[in-house]
Amino acid sequence: MPSLPSKPYIVQKYGGTSIGKLLPTITSSIIPSYLPTSRLAIICSARSSTLKAQGTTSLLLDAVQLATSQPWESGRVERVIAGICEDHVRAAQEAVAGRSAELLSEVRGEIERDCEGLRGLLRATAMLGEISERTTDRVLAVGETLACRIVAAALRSEDTRELIEPCVKGLDAAVVILDDIVQQAYGDSPSHDLHQRFKDHPSAFLRGLTDAIALKVAASPAQIPVITGFFGAMPGSLIQSVSRGYSDLCAALCAIALSASELQIWKEVDGIFTADPRKIKAARLLATVTTDEAAELTYYGSEVIHPLTIEQIDDAGIPLRLKNVMNPQGDGTIIFPSTRSSSAGSGRSTPERRVAGGSESPSVSDKTSFMVANGYYGPNQCRRTPTAVTVKESVKVLNIRSHGTTSPQAFLCLVSNTLEQHDIVVDLISSSQQMLSLAVCAQKQKKLNRAIEKLESIGQVSVLENMSIVSVIGHKMRNMVGVGAEIFSALATARVNIYLISQGASEINISFVVSAQDAQLAMQVVHTNVMKIPLHAERETAFAKGPWLY
Structure with missing residues (x-):
């Protein structure tokens, strides 16, 4: 050949x-x-x-x-x-x-x-x-x-x-x-x-x-x-x-x-869904997500792709497509580089390049048009609903009240250093003048117990067991006016109690902590009432049984 x-x-x-x-x-x-x-x-x-x-x-x-x-x-x-x-x-x-x-x-x-x-x-x-x-x-x-x-x-x-x-x-x-x-x-x-x-x-x-x-x-x-x-x-x-x-x-x-035109990762599911389809029956296959969204989904409980992998393809501007070995004709999910190209706001349409296997390998201009059409950029971006909702299980919330003998800055520094010394990663944090609330992984039980013992010399510590982090992910969620109010209003109507809320400067996600027994309900409420996907919607595409991304 x-x-x-x-x-x-x-x-x-x-x-x-x-x-x-x-x-x-x-x-x-x-x-x-x-x-x-x-x-x-x-x-x-x-x-x-x-x-x-x-x-x-x-x-x-x-x-x-x-x-x-x-x-x-x-x-x-x-x-x-x-x-x-x-x-x-x-x-x-x-x-x-x-x-x-x-x-x-x-x-x-x-x-x-x-x-x-x-x-x-x-x-x-x-x-x-x-x-x-x-x-x-x-x-x-x-x-x-x-x-x-x-x-x-x-x-x-x-x-x-x-x-x-x-x-x-x-x-x-x-x-x-x-x-x-x-x-x-x-x-x-x-x-x-x-x-x-x-x-x-x-x-x-x-x-x-x-x-x-x-x-x-x-x-x-x-x-x-x-x-x-x-x-x-x-x-x-x-x-x-x-x-x-x-x-x-x-x-x-x-x-x-x-210098590949596309990276394909072949698994045994069709791609990334709006939620875990094992838990949310109406979950839909996503045609596209950005690398920023994929990174947040990975961090907050969904096995999308390794974070360093996402960073590499984002820097190089190479699209990554997740495809299903058992459904090779399906288009899968494309993870697009998040960086906006110079022509991203133009909305110019370009011909799509179809390759064998039933999927398209997008050029930069194809990618730009696709991102504009899906509300990531351009005049319609404020109308885009969140992309996905995910849950991270096995979480504990540490509430640490300062003894009042140190400044707030020193208190925060002491807590951070203690957790770092014991290899405890903080997923979410909320602070006030004399109080810190932290959501941490509960799986490193021995290390966490030792860290709590040390933290008790810094302040009064209480622990909330059996918690979960629910994360609502969407590119540039800051442009979605009222989305936070919509999320928490829907959860209040469903009588879901929230213990900690975090919205980072990245504009990508709103995360909150609920009890583990309420996590499923919280996901369903967000999926139906905020993402506007009907409870009994027809699935847009078949997918294999098993984990929703791996």
Whole structure:
């Protein structure tokens, strides 16, 4: 298949459960459908045959824990490695499905070599009784490498002669491994220097990896690079510094590196809804949200996308589309960069560019027209209702009354420092002359108890248990005249008691705390009376059962 550099890149990221359960759909249908009009780069998470908690990454973390706590002779680590190897060999056999014995032998050998290398790392770890951050990254990177080998083999074995070229059987795909990309980008800088640079400026540090990623992909001889979603070794280890959403972030960095026209993240739901459809039956699929809205939804309880991913695509101006592997013809939800372009107020209409797979890849002018038409900018923005409502559960409210021996500024500083020392994140805050009310996550119970003990030396502390934060999200909500009054009037009519209210300067959300037992009712009241979506509305689109965004 000849190189077609004039085609735009689309970067597609597939999650572990999609690769584990829906690989034939991905490699036989979705990916080939985009190739006539686009170049593709595929990002893979580690496989999960069933649940994410039972996936390869979780098994590798278990193996690390066992290697540092159990003698090697117990055989427990060996059994985990053998299980991972057998699972991936079996998946490779299903992916190739008898179409090429030579290809199957090749990929089986690669899987077994990867697992043998994993065995060596973990055996050395067991002998030492401890593991470094760099070695942890090397262990976890095996999961994404194994997934990529299976996806690349499946693509190479596909009979795509009718879809692509009559004389070509199989797609030209190859694995691209990014586990040394940080070292390539930053050389042999001391680890403590890298750690500090990442801590001080995480977005800039990550953006610094894109040139190295571009070179790595360019060095691949294949038309379709199948890229590991694990990149490292990051300072402090990737999973500690970025968390489990690192493959989404990797996809964003690849999209920037390749100057992609669009980043697609494929899941098993249709996109982002106006509310969690498991709780609000009338929830509707959103055609678009801004990156600001997506970031707020992520922070206040909805699993949209990793915050660093959102920041990267926003800075680069690349739209991100969430799509459903089980409904590839659906348009999904586009997350548009929030920064207003120079022509955003013009409302000029431009032709839409339709790409294979049934969705549109918007140009900047397309994006501008779409944002104006949907009330984000232009003369009609004041008429836009809120975009979504979400709930963050497992919350406690701390009410701290000062003893009166310090100034309000010093009191606030003492409380903030105490919470920071105990790694307690404050979600919402309300203050008066001698009183602070804080909404905090209730899951770090031991740390929170220690923090409360320290706070009692600063002031009188009372705790409200079993609370939830309800957040009403909408771009430029400050322009929605009276929306706050509308929200709280509707809640008062429904007899929902509110314990804390916060509206930040970001203009993006109004959040309030209610008792956990009232959270469902509060969401429904806002969804029906403020967002104007009827209680028994017909769903605009079908969606898969499961979490509303993941």
